[in-house]
Amino acid sequence: MKIGIDSYCYHRLFGEVYDIQERPEKEITFEEFLDKATSLKVDGLSLESCFIPKFNDEYLRGIKSSLDNQNYDRVYAWGHPDGLEGGSNEKAFDEMIEHIEYADKIGAKVMRVVGSSHPFRFEPHGPQLEKLTEMFTKAVAVSQKYGIKLAIENHIDYNSDEILQLIQQVDSPYFGVNFDSGNFLRVLDDPIQAMEKLAPHVFATHIKDLKPTTSQPANQWCYFACVPTGEGLVNNQKLAQILSDHQYEGFLAVEVDFLHPDYKNQEEEVVAQSVQTLRKLTESITVTR
Template identity: 30%
Template sequence: MRIGLETESYHLAFQNGLMDIFGFIRKTAELGLDGVMINIIALPGDKYIHPEWGTLGGEDPDHLERVRKEIKKYGLFAEIDTRGTDPQHLTKVINVANTIGADVIRTYCCFNGYERERLERAPEDIKKIVPLLKRYRIKLAVENHEEETADEVIKIVKEVNSPWVGVHCDIGNSMMAWEEPVDAVRKLAPYAYTTHFKDHIIIKDEDQYRVCGVPVGKGNIDLEKCFEILVNDSTLTRINIEMCYPYVSIFKREKGTGGVSELGKGAFKVEETPFDPSVIKPSQYYYPPEEHLISLLKAQMKGVEESVKYVLGLRDKYCR
């Protein structure tokens, strides 16, 4: 099993102009990993990230050729993270993926909350770009991205009915839809073409409960079971670390949507906030105030190292 790293794991460094795609590729190799997953989504607060191509940094042919050569230099695999099912957008992404040598593209349907219409439209949208996927031998993986249950994502893949379209199995996103992570992974594994391997806890933020990212191995998801399922019940040859720390999310669906109705047990056990809430509020983790940026950057850097060590340990245990 090859282990990759998603650019989101260093989101604070990218957001603040302290890392670019070339630095990320080199850092991934230094960590002893096997591949890069490049997130091309930019958010309004990402002032140092390319507005259309995110952490990739642009689509200029010379730039893309440099990226391709840097990835090849270190012998890494490459994947791309995008969003949406608009055929025109996905066509552009497929062409860029082909240029840099990426052979898997992650996408998801819902952007800012559950949108039934987007899920219903997705299969017909995706069918339009299957011939291009086939031509370039690139696979598209539809993610359970916080809003969707495993069953809803699998339904899309089954309706498309193509060997070039499968599932992106995110280990932690199921929690935002009130779905037990192990149950979601068990369902998604047979269809999985790629992954985000992460860890979460539940915290209380003033009067609301939220899902909170932590370094992999520091949370309450049964990651050993998830890893074992991915090894035994999928055809995956890669697992990508996406350490979402520091990060919090609201629940995106109603209680019980994915089968879980109460907090307090297993992955949904409530824990203390990672940082003193009198110093920094959870809502400030993703875009921290200037006075807290350095301390959160250091925490993120350390968190990546801890996450890599933990996942490599799982590989040693389950992939001998």
């Protein structure tokens, strides 16, 4: 199984610094991120659109050329931080449609999308899912013209039953899941049970490992903080095995958001260690076809 990283691993270094984090001495450019990925010798990249500095044709062609030269699998990731805001943001919908073309220009066949996020988690979900079904049905009609699959991420908003409901209601082979192993835990949904429900629909992944931290209140999303793969609560080996059993063709993308205080400002080391652990982890997967 292929291993990759999501560019959000380096959000602090890109300049997106949470209130509870320290600003880096020097910010990195998108090109410097690509160099870091090359040094890790990964198979795929998930590229957050919020860190792509320009969207003109020339720049996007340059990104595609760089990815092609490294033979990277790729996912174009749209929607940070709040995506469609539970279906309430029509302007964001128009932006998402626009970014389908950008995804095509860098050669991505999967585009991660965000329907909501944790600020909207405690609002009624029924009306949100109804509106999101309408929005994603329209979006899929566009994306399939480009041969691009849309993959909704559980963005600390919906549980696996609700994600599955949304997939079934959109009812398209071009609409599935960007499975975030940590974010299901953050909504107190068992990641293994979630994967057993959603594995046939997974187009992309965010592989997180989390453990609680006493530095944040238990009712905050960052209470479950990121640690290197294999050192937290998430059984990512079991998740990878379930994906393999369902003939998953994408890559396992390491993602780090809020680092556990034990690893303060060590995102580069945590990412490198996680990539190495995932490589070892996947060696033990039983492949059945």
